[in-house]
Amino acid sequence: MLRYVLGRLAQSLVALLLLLLIIFAMTRLTGDPTDLYLPLSASEAERAAFAEAQGFNDPLIVQFGRYVGEIAQGSFGESLFKARPALDVALEAFPVTLKLAAFTMAIAMACAVVLGSLAAYWPNSLFDRVVSVLTIVIASTPTFWVAIVAIVIFSISFQWLPTSGTGSAVHWILPVGVLVLTPLGLLTQVVRASMVGCLRSAYVKTAMAKGAASRRIIFVHALRNAVLPLITVAGVQATGLINGAVVIETIFGFPGIGKLMIDSIRNRDFALTVACITLAAVVVYLMNMLIDIVYSRLDPRVRIK
Structure with a gap:
């Protein structure tokens, strides 16, 4: 296990270095780096003095080494917008x-387990068909479009829910309600497909023959083995939510890392942009490693060395 964790950390470190290299290259390829820090009204003398003070006149390899070294020490620089x-x-x-x-x-996981399990228990029924169609539709619908429609209906037309902020539980309804649609649709389909196979297995038929209750057959005997694919897909969706929260947080004015990243780009705050991207990348790498470890503990056929 320790060898695996160290190996994954080494892989994540390489990926993080590549990410930092991409960010560094993009800031240089798009023009003078001082444009990212100074306002457009800055004079040539101010630009030259700033470039000299920040080391932008040094060779690129020297700049990249200093850039990575500062980040390794936890120093992303000063946020120009936040000071x-x-x-x-x-x-x-x-x-x-x-x-x-x-x-x-x-x-998403709670609803997917219930809907997917019941749909698998009654395959090809009206309930199964309705669940299948609805989950495919909501998983395929762009979240930004749903967010805009939700604001128009629930905030503007009926004035039931606020459009932004995190002051109370009511402020979370629209962002969570919109963001939950895609993982709910995908996870429900995964649970249904996995449960169909499990419900046809010999041990489930044995439990039925012994007179076990339907609820116990679904949520104890079958779900115990059907949950493994769910965990894998749920982990991917969870990391995707962190990356995909940019759009939802921006639309709803949600003060998370996604909205902060957009604001930092809009305000030409390069240091804050790098900090947001790096922090999100580190969390995603750690979550992926944690998912693999949890999966290996739940499935005895998977061994991590």
Whole structure:
């Protein structure tokens, strides 16, 4: 296990270095780096002095080494827009995104288990067909379009729900409700497909022959083995929620890492942008490793060395 964890950390470190290289290259290929830091109204003298102070006149390899070294020490620089250390600003916003993703996945998994299991227990029934059609539709519908329609209906037309903020539980309804649709649709299909095979297995037929209750057959005997594919897909969806929260947080004015990233790009705050991207990447790498470890513990056929 220790060897596996160290190996995954080494792979994640390589991927993180490549990500930092891409960010570094993009800022250089798009023009003078001082354009990312200074306002458009800055004079040539101010630009030259800033470039010299920041080392932008040094060779690119020297700049990249200094750039990675500072990040390795946890120093992403000063946020120009917030006038504070960029990492501190990103760390304050990230828990909001994590809560949003956690609430979304908890609701999606709970509903998917119930809907997918019942649809598999009554295959080809009206309930199964309705669930299949609805889950395919909601999983295929763009979340940004659903978010806009939800705002028009529930916030503008009926004025039931607020459009932005996190002041109370009511403020979370629209963002979570919109963000839950895609994972709910995908996870329901995964649970149904896995449960269909499990319900046809010999041990389930034995439980039926012994007179076990339908609820126990579905949610104890069959679900125990059907849950493994669910965990794998749920892990992928959870990491996708962290990356995909940018759109939803921006639309609903949700003060998470996604909206902060967009604001930092809009305000030409390069240090804060790098801090947000790096923090999100690190969390995604750690979540992927945790998913593999959990899967190996649940499935005795999988061994991590």
